[in-house]
Amino acid sequence: MTRFRLRYAPSPTGYLHIGNTRTALMNYLFAKHYDGDFIIRIEDTDLERNVDDAIDSQFDNMEWLGILADESIKHPVEKYGPYMQSEKFDRYKELAYKLVDDGFAYRCFCTSEELEKEREEQNARGIVATKYSRKCLSLTDEQVKEKLDANEPFNIRFKVPENKTYTINDLVRGQVKFESKEIGDFVILKTNGIPTYNFAVVIDDRDMEITHVVRGEEHISNTPRQIMIYETYGWEIPKFCHLTLIVDDSKKKLSKRSGNALFFISQYKSQGYLPEAVFNFVSLLGWSPKEEREIYTKEELIKIFDETRFSKSPSTFDMGKLKWMNNQWMKKIDNEYYLNFVKSYIDTTRFPIANVDQQWLDNVLLLFKNEISCAIEINDHLDIFFEDVVVKKELQELLATLGNWKELIIHFEKQLTGMTEFNEDNIKKTIKELGQELQVKGKELFMPIRIAATTSEHGPELAKVICLLGQKKVLANIQKMK
Numbered sequence: 001m002t003r004f005r006l007r008y009a010p011s012p013t014g015y016l017h018i019g020n021t022r023t024a025l026m027n028y029l030f031a032k033h034y035d036g037d038f039i040i041r042i043e044d045t046d047l048e049r050n051v052d053d054a055i056d057s058q059f060d061n062m063e064w065l066g067i068l069a070d071e072s073i074k075h076p077v078e079k080y081g082p083y084m085q086s087e088k089f090d091r092y093k094e095l096a097y098k099l100v101d102d103g104f105a106y107r108c109f110c111t112s113e114e115l116e117k118e119r120e121e122q123n124a125r126g127i128v129a130t131k132y133s134r135k136c137l138s139l140t141d142e143q144v145k146e147k148l149d150a151n152e153p154f155n156i157r158f159k160v161p162e163n164k165t166y167t168i169n170d171l172v173r174g175q176v177k178f179e180s181k182e183i184g185d186f187v188i189l190k191t192n193g194i195p196t197y198n199f200a201v202v203i204d205d206r207d208m209e210i211t212h213v214v215r216g217e218e219h220i221s222n223t224p225r226q227i228m229i230y231e232t233y234g235w236e237i238p239k240f241c242h243l244t245l246i247v248d249d250s251k252k253k254l255s256k257r258s259g260n261a262l263f264f265i266s267q268y269k270s271q272g273y274l275p276e277a278v279f280n281f282v283s284l285l286g287w288s289p290k291e292e293r294e295i296y297t298k299e300e301l302i303k304i305f306d307e308t309r310f311s312k313s314p315s316t317f318d319m320g321k322l323k324w325m326n327n328q329w330m331k332k333i334d335n336e337y338y339l340n341f342v343k344s345y346i347d348t349t350r351f352p353i354a355n356v357d358q359q360w361l362d363n364v365l366l367l368f369k370n371e372i373s374c375a376i377e378i379n380d381h382l383d384i385f386f387e388d389v390v391v392k393k394e395l396q397e398l399l400a401t402l403g404n405w406k407e408l409i410i411h412f413e414k415q416l417t418g419m420t421e422f423n424e425d426n427i428k429k430t431i432k433e434l435g436q437e438l439q440v441k442g443k444e445l446f447m448p449i450r451i452a453a454t455t456s457e458h459g460p461e462l463a464k465v466i467c468l469l470g471q472k473k474v475l476a477n478i479q480k481m482k
Helices: 018-033 054-065 089-101 111-125 141-149 198-209 217-233 267-272 275-283 297-304 319-332 335-343 358-367 375-381 393-399 404-416 424-439 443-454 462-469 471-481
Strands: 005-008 039-040 105-108 154-160 165-170 174-179 187-188 212-216 240-245
Touching: 005 018, 005 212, 018 039, 018 054, 018 165, 018 212, 018 240, 018 275, 039 054, 039 471, 054 198, 054 267, 054 275, 089 105, 089 154, 089 187, 089 404, 105 141, 111 174, 154 217, 165 217, 174 217, 187 198, 198 217, 212 217, 217 240, 275 297, 275 319, 275 393, 335 358, 335 375, 358 462, 393 443, 404 443, 404 471, 424 443, 424 462, 443 462, 443 471, 462 471
Parallel strands: 005 039, 212 240
Antiparallel strands: 105 154, 154 187, 165 174
């Protein structure tokens, strides 16, 4: 059996986002499930649009997620390299000219102005899908030589076979057919010697022995052009898989302009999402396991991956589901991992955590392990422990609806003041006895105590919060309410 080899081939014109993370992840799971190789190749031929730190950013964020390459510019294998297109220009040029010599491609000397005029004329005749007129295909050898001697610039165009049907068995869409008559002769090597995408990608996939091409559906229109090139060289064609779109709440393609969704992986990292949760969430965008479960480790996903279970419908990016999933992972990780992770997201300009007892801090942070959706949210909960918080007006108005709350708070203050052992058990006991003594329970018992003692309406277990706030701070908070 042929060893499975799959690749993720980003362009360094931008940063790792949800869409290309999904592509990388599906290639990774596919390869690893079959004990194959996952390759990262850099398609950097668009030199003017390349962003200086994009390559490093792509690798950093994929490594953070746990999408690790077997081969890349960092881990090259001489047999398959180079792993950057900009290091292969001679290879592309050699193969492009071979097609010219063999009669499968030709030099096109048309200027951009001439090509634009052609398009306008075709549009005027009602042709929407315009094609190159093949004007330069009819040039004689003498005419070509004359233009070359005059140093006229040229592209190399692939000569599309006439009246031929191309068929692929796509892993998502099944059998897909393309007619060559709908495709014009396309450029494979530009005037500056740089290959076009459809040419370079075929050469690279052949050189790297790629067996499966898994990519977004926007590439499906490129597929017939690539098949033509494979067939012209007599090369084996890989299997294709075109993933459906990821859409936002409005059913439009997910982009950096989509609603409240964070788009780039670095944003999730900076917000304090767990890499395990993001990996888990993205793996279920356009793919589903046989089980009804939704929480999976990377190892479990590799084991259960099945390429027949790609969705045929667009998948909706649900930010609420991602938050839920990250919260589930927060609960799942051990306390030591949680504490180390969440501490790095604390705003130390507001909360000087270096100056406090670290065991106390750990206990405070653990209060919210089951509460927060991402680590940065911890900063929404620490103010009551570090700052002098005043009860908001709307909470004071809420208290007014809760019976004789002032009498309850006076009794609670008296009990706390006389408490010689200020601990969680004694606090619980005091609240229970007060409820019995004053004949109040439920919201009318717990809400006034929570608001007065902690200055907050919501939070984890009340006795734990009060205990960690400390006797002095709780009594000071209650004094402000009297």
